[in-house]
Amino acid sequence: MKLVLSEEQQQLREAVRAFLRAASPLPKVREGYDPQVYARLNGELGLSGLIVPEEYGGAGAGMTELAVVLEETGAALLPGPFLTTAFATVALTRVRDKELLTGIAEGRVQAALAEPAGGAGLAHDGSAVRGTLAQVLSGMDAGVLVAPAQGGEGVVLVAVDLAGPGVTRTPLETLDPTRGQARVELDGAPARVLGPRPDIGDRLCVALAAEQLGVMRAALDAIVAYAKVRVAFGRYIGSYQGVKHKLADMHGKLEQAESIVRYAAWAADESPDELPEAAALAQAYVGRACFEVARDHLLLHGGIGYTWEHDAHLFYKRAKADEVLMGPPRIHRARLAALLEL
Amino acid sequence: MKLVLSEEQQQLREAVRAFLRAASPLPKVREGYDPQVYARLNGELGLSGLIVPEEYGGAGAGMTELAVVLEETGAALLPGPFLTTAFATVALTRVRDKELLTGIAEGRVQAALAEPAGGAGLAHDGSAVRGTLAQVLSGMDAGVLVAPAQGGEGVVLVAVDLAGPGVTRTPLETLDPTRGQARVELDGAPARVLGPRPDIGDRLCVALAAEQLGVMRAALDAIVAYAKVRVAFGRYIGSYQGVKHKLADMHGKLEQAESIVRYAAWAADESPDELPEAAALAQAYVGRACFEVARDHLLLHGGIGYTWEHDAHLFYKRAKADEVLMGPPRIHRARLAALLEL
Amino acid sequence: MNLADYRRAARAWLRDNAPTDDSHETDAVTRAKDFMARLYDAGYSGITWPQRWGGQGLTQAEERAFAEEARDYALPTYVFSIGLGMTGPTLVDRGTDAQRERFVRPLLRGEEIWCQLFSEPGAGSDVASLQTRAVRDEAGGDQWIVNGQKVWTSVAHHADWGLLLARTDVDVPKHKGLTMFVVDMHHPGVTVRPLQDMSGRANFNEIFFDDVTIPDEHRVGEVNDGWSVAVTTLLHERLSISAGVGMGGRREHPASVEALRQTVDTGDPLVRDQLVELHIRTRALALFNQRLAQETRAGIFPGARGSAAKLLLAELTMFQADLATQLVGPEAALAGHPLAQAISVAPGMALGGGTNEIMRNIVGDRVLGLPPEPRVDKTVPFKDLKVGTQA
């Protein structure tokens, strides 16, 4: 088991962190998805091809490296389809037809994966799909939809050009102002069958947990920094045990969350037997801890944290949106119960 | 709805509190059940007859008054069969044969009620009972056992002389050193059938919650007093927010617990339709709150609270023993779910 | 008139005069002012206030009777709430006779709207560290010149007058250099800017003062004795908040047990148990509030114990919005979903009227009598004190 980053992985982290600090600071995050930032993410850092196999033009890295990157994009609250494209890439590396991977690796294609909790919401006839997806993450920003669809030979994964015919996209305003969703209606939209639907749920759990780890880390950093400069009653608020002890508890959650994310990513790469339990653990622990830390970071800011112009609510809302992204969080606990054969 | 004590009820409270402070201080509590204290409780305060109807020599008071008294006996961690005799009295006022009530009112009889969660553990043939009761509260201290038994005409309540033939009592050492339990085996012990088993579960819940309210109040009082005299790093520990804020949260639990106990006792006396929900609420909230307060009161004492000679563990253990007295606490939550038709 | 008659008369008046719907055909403030004038003329505004200044001079009993009769109506008195709950009582307690004469009756009749100007960006929980300056200018006819910024001001965009706490001496400790004023909100140099909260709504304002003059006759209390006046105001604020705690509307909350049982899967025992937990906490706090209310009626003033109730309400509000979104799942993250709004406004209860930390200090100090924290800010001259946000 490997819970500590290698030197290369640390370098990757530093590079992504430095890039995002400069290219996507929080004032810019409020402006939403910027394709130019994505172009640079690919051009300068090659992130879009990170987990694409080398034969399709990618770097062939594993979940451990993807987790390192998602932690940073999470900490930066990077807007746009980065997470969902990572989800789609995880899916695309596990189907027969891998052609889309090249476009993703080159940064030409942003793909949105729709993976509704309760099976396929679409039906296909070999060349076109019909059906409605109620909530597609970054559905307005992505160019290609990757989704499961029911056909004659069972459930397969299909790819649909979101700018093509038969597609109606409706933007949904979301709690999280930094990342939107769309309702997508498909009425005979041309679709390409990629192969049988792969089993990727565990890896999505790990990827999302990595983003959540970043969100909680950045939220804790922000409130710790504020506690060192904000004064009340003549003392820095961080010197009051009422604040200090809460921050210490938040730190304990962060340490445990990071340990779990490293473990789950390692399991995805190296120990598939451990992956299901590790993935369920990651969502069950990290999703909750992320919201709790983001919540307390907001509350400890006092009144200013309640204003729209302060950034605290951005972390709080991303944390809540992420917590329920894959369904009511109890599903991860139920899965743990099943895996532990309780 | 009445959530505030009347002047008479406040006088009752003061009288019981003053008596117990003098007659049963904590060093004496460690010596266990003292029948002489009970004799005075009856002689000077008439407590044994409190809820016995006047026609049987009692004061004919309601659950509201009983709750006031149990709060004080709880706060004092009074050893012996006071609670179980109160339980038995609640039962005896609701059966056909009320003869035992006179002895209870006079303080001659201490009765232990055995009310196993899962129905009757005993069988009777009209004149004698057989069977085993695994845990009878104050079973070594009481003179009479009141318990449900299965007979030809259904489940009835029977009374058994615990000093009589066919009775084997084995003292059980318990977590709570201030109040013991006994295993009681009945092998043809002479029994008197009192009448059909009455439905008293809700009232027992309320009575126990009143004791728990007293335990948590006394625990909070003790740690608040200590926080005002104990110094660390040149300051009273109660001046540190780490301690102060925890005590404030404990106070909030106490306020809510008291409100619930007053409400549930009022419902028992005045609004039977509300009683089942109020009683389940009382156990679900007060049982948990009592343990949490007793736990934190112990922890905040620091190392000294971990010693046998300090009293903190007596409250902690009583709180835990009370929490599980009627079964795993989840049963009260399950009952609430059923009553709310969730 | 005995109390029963009083109550009957109030009931009849309300039946005939209370607006039954909240339709927005005419301007809300105009309608509110119109209603307030009728309320005053009928003798139901300022029931316990002194007759000399326009009140009715009656007792708490009449006021309570009217409040109980009014409970089922949504009276449009929101824009007057600061004036009626805080600034008016402060003027009655601490104003000069000239100020009472000038301000109280129009306030009670709804002719003039008031706001309260204490909080600043750098002075939240620690109000007395505020930095807005008032400098005396005797050349200009004994007046004061005010510069600075206030925040979290309700109804300021409608207000005619504001009760302003400003610093008049920086060479003394922070509590000892403050003075209270009445400021004309229509004066040039007063800028009111709506402040958007994290839910996107603008229920509050920021106020900027740029060389705003105030005549000395609008000073409330002595120079540099403003903190004691502010304490009066804050006491009234606490009373009016705790009077409102636990009142009305909670059953319609989208995160209440009643609402959730309609929308979530109660076939799942875990969901059911979470609703039970929410029920337990909701009932526990509701009963505590009812007990406080019964004690108050019995003459036992709750004092700082109301802060415990406010703390518990803040925690419950956060808990239930959080729980509800977890139970509902992905849909709760859509901006149009009632729970998205609930999770966005939930922190407000913990931040308005004192943070949870301040509430815990109050309960610890005043209810439990715990020793105070050592204070570093009570003796240092304000100009040497660390305030606001700084490294």
Next chain:
Amino acid sequence: MNLADYRRAARAWLRDNAPTDDSHETDAVTRAKDFMARLYDAGYSGITWPQRWGGQGLTQAEERAFAEEARDYALPTYVFSIGLGMTGPTLVDRGTDAQRERFVRPLLRGEEIWCQLFSEPGAGSDVASLQTRAVRDEAGGDQWIVNGQKVWTSVAHHADWGLLLARTDVDVPKHKGLTMFVVDMHHPGVTVRPLQDMSGRANFNEIFFDDVTIPDEHRVGEVNDGWSVAVTTLLHERLSISAGVGMGGRREHPASVEALRQTVDTGDPLVRDQLVELHIRTRALALFNQRLAQETRAGIFPGARGSAAKLLLAELTMFQADLATQLVGPEAALAGHPLAQAISVAPGMALGGGTNEIMRNIVGDRVLGLPPEPRVDKTVPFKDLKVGTQA
């Protein structure tokens, strides 16, 4: 010898020499001393300690290799743990050559047992406020006379020597008037009394000093510089605690998921979910501890982050005993039930080695770099300082 050979040799030695059962046929201390002598003679005691004083002069790598090989054995080294983990390293770091010569080798060979005498009834978290006095008596041949009381002393009833922190000057601030000594535990005037904890066991002692003399040559460090020596000892204590955190035995705990799934009704979905919660918390902390261990092996010293792990362990220990008794119900309240013991000992983890509040301070100050609390006790002469328990 390369590391692989070292490890093989250690494995072979342990296989042949480690006691395989813990039977109590002979006196436990006698058996422990016998084993310790063999361990020392085989070169496995004091692996990293200087050769000059009886150690092996090897590196952390060898020590870790031996510890890993020894993990599966229950070596009877408990009575030596204070000497090996705290007082011995302190003497090596801060003792005189004469002290090292006299004390270190017998300590490593298990010939003499040590205890540590810092805590007092009035000085728990705040060790430096201790009141035990050592007064110099030059008349009696340059010696010190000690009076006072210590508490929470492990293995004191077996100890030959104690490392004693005592106050030698009350006219200076509390940290500046302390001196460290080695005290003979067999000296007349030393009384060791077992201290029963709340579970009824006596794993600790109270020690009373009544005119106990100590020769000045047994002073460790300079007069009034005892606090800096104590800091060395406490650093070693923290290292040896954090090395032990998360090690062994937790799966056999009666409140572990593994134990509970055998005894409680997992047919109830609510019970199952509670076990899931316990699993989540247990795994979260175990993985954190493993990450700290991997970082340590990679040369990243965890420092104060170990206090976060200790805090989490204290909370988990309390949580799981509490949860387990709730799940089991009335039986858990019988003294013979394993969970009755678990709930009785659970608070100990939060109270030994620093309360949860102290741990939170350490994490806040040293990990997060938060500003310190204002300190009132650093400048006041000790005799004027409030200490212990007083109104």
